[in-house]
Amino acid sequence: MSAVGKTCPYCxxxxxxxxxxxxxxxxxxxxxQQCWTEGGGCTTFGCRGQASRVPVNNRSNRPIVDIEVEP
Structure with missing residues (x-):
């Protein structure tokens, strides 16, 4: 599908x-692509399309660390 010549609804x-x-x-x-990112997904009026949220990493595999602050 070609988008060339079509108007971006954001800009x-x-x-x-x-x-x-x-x-x-x-x-x-x-x-x-930059408009999609800046707009947080689809910016067409009435559309609820959004960018997919993909986890960057799985925190469940990380060890829990205690952090102490000395006065």
Whole structure:
């Protein structure tokens, strides 16, 4: 699916060839990748599409550490 020439709903400028693009999985509207990030997901009015939240690391594998502060 090509987004070239389509208008990004966040910045209201057309997508140019070679630009990084994210398509909303809910409404399929293309956004510039930076606009998607800044907008926190889909910025099309009425759409609830959001960026997927992927955990960076699994904290359950880390040991618990006690931290003490000396006065």
């Amino acid at each position: 209201q400028t057309p997508v140019k060839p070679g630009e990084a693009v994210v398509f909303c999985s809910a409404c399929s509207i293309p956004h510039h």
